[in-house]
Structure formats: structure tokens, C-alpha cells
Amino acid sequence: MMCDLCDHLQAKKLQALYEDEKVIAFSPEKPMIQGHVIVAPKEHQDTMQAVDDSLITHYFYVASYVASVLFDGLKCQGTNIIVNSGKHSSRSFPHFCIHVLPRWENDGLDFSWEKLDLAPNEMDSILSSVKDKAFMIGKAKKAPQGPVHLDKPIPCLRMPSSSTPPDHDERVSHLFRRP
Template sequence: MKNHGNIRPKESNRWIKIVNNCIFCKIVKKEIPATIVYEDEHTLAFMDIGPIVKGHVLVIPKTHYDPLTETPDEIVAQLHTVAKRIAQAQIDGLGADGVNIMQNNGAAAGQEVPHIHVHVIPRFTDDGHHWNWAAKKYDDFEEMAELAEKMLSSFHL
């Protein structure tokens, strides 16, 4: 598990550089400004400066973790508990008609900052943003079953 927030001497200089240059870690350390929406001992939520829709919030752990698959379950749970509360605040406070809650994991998935974070995006009927998720098709149910089996055989609790 990579916990880049509590770097030990045996960890590489590469990871130290990642944490020292992480924009989210700099926000946590108050080295750069952010508009904070929520903060507790382990979690920080702030306005995204490049929002998909106005009111877009990022929820991060105060300790540097990445990727999702190496982040402790309790941290992932805390991020989503806060995301749920932010979503309700967007509905109640901003009048959002719906909310997208997303976590992009890895560059291929669109992750730009290598510090686990959850996007909480208020949605309005007329906000003009549309996800372009073109649905793909499986050749047959057998192909689907084979892929499911590959995942299940690697599943860890």
C-alpha cells in the first residue's frame, strides 16, 4: 500500500517528489489557496477550479494515497460518506436536480492528479453538460461470462 502522506526513510525519493509536488497535498498544507466546503481530521472538500458544472466539489483524504486499489477501505468509505453529504448540500443549497459522484482511477480513466479524489458534481436539468458514454456490446453472453470469471478469480476481500 502506498501511503505517500507519511513518508518513511526507506521510501524512494521519487515518492517524496510526488508528494512534495502534489497540488492536493499543497492545498491540505495550506500552501496554495482553495475554497473549502468541508473539513475534518482526515478529509478535505473544496471547490474545483475547473468545474464541469458550477458547484463541482473535490473530496480528498488529507493523507496522500493513490491509486484507489491501494487506498485503505476506511479512507475510501470516509471519502464517499463526505461525498454523500456534499451531494445533499448541493441539492438543498444549490437546488441541484441530480448529482454525479465520480472517481477516476488512472490516466486511462481521466485521472489528472495522482492523489485519490472524488468528484461531486451538481446537475441541473438545463446545465448543458452531457456525458458521451457510448455503450459497447458484447459478442455474446459467453464473452461477458468469461470476463466476469477473470475478475472473480482475482477478487480479494
């Protein structure tokens, strides 16, 4: 699948507001509003659900700071943080991303949705269909068990030849005690 964002990342065509080894925050070519910033993983991901939890945390950390920068730099009165994830999320490219939009009174952006008038039994049915799948919310994924492979050896502390170090200091003497 072709991804315009990945192509732009590879060609280094994006002007980054912020960038590290995992994420880039940039202003799109056709912003929705002045100050619109997109936070996206550098590695292609179609959906948020495919991204590791620690990376999601990092992406939202960056998005939160981008919102703070917009408040300070543009003196906006609010922000919207919108996640585009998945095929039908109104996204312009097939790449998971977070949009940070500065907001002002009468700025022309309208995110009001028409509310559904659901009967109580319809709402109960919807909730019960997802509730049994929500038990993992808030539970961290366990790290895989197995041997740990190190790239380089861990340096070891060597005990001095005598039981009392040359520069004896009571604050650290317990570190040199032998069992």
C-alpha cells in the first residue's frame, strides 16, 4: 500500500516542529486551520491498535506538548486533539496520526455531531457487546519471559583487597561489607 506520509518522510519533505527517532510533529501542506500540527510515527502504522503501548504513550506525550506550544506561541483559546486510525477515519493518508488543532472563538471549524436518539435497550445492547472486551483496559502487557541478551557486558564493581577502603567514609562503608 502506498503511503504519502511515508514517502514524504523518506524524502525529508516535511518541516518538522519536533522530531525524534520515533515520531515527527509537522504542519501539513493543507492545514485545516492556522497552526494545525500532525504528530505521526516515523514507522508506518495503519492503526493505533497496531502500535506498542509505550509508543502510544510517547506519541500522546508529544501531542500534549505540541498543544502547549500552540497555546503559548499562538495564544489560542483551546485545542482539539483528533486521532485518525483505520480505514474509515476520514484520513487523507493510510497512516495512524494525531492532529492537534488550535482553536479560537468563531474560527470556522465545526466539530458538533448530531446526537443519536437511542432507546435504553439499544444502548444496553451496544454497551454489552463491547463491555466484555474492555476488561484489559488499564492492564499493562507483560514483557516476554526468557533470557536477556546484552549488547555489551555490564561492568562489575570490584571489592578492594583489604576490608577497609583506602578513603574510609562511614556514609558508604556498608557498600564494601562482605557477607
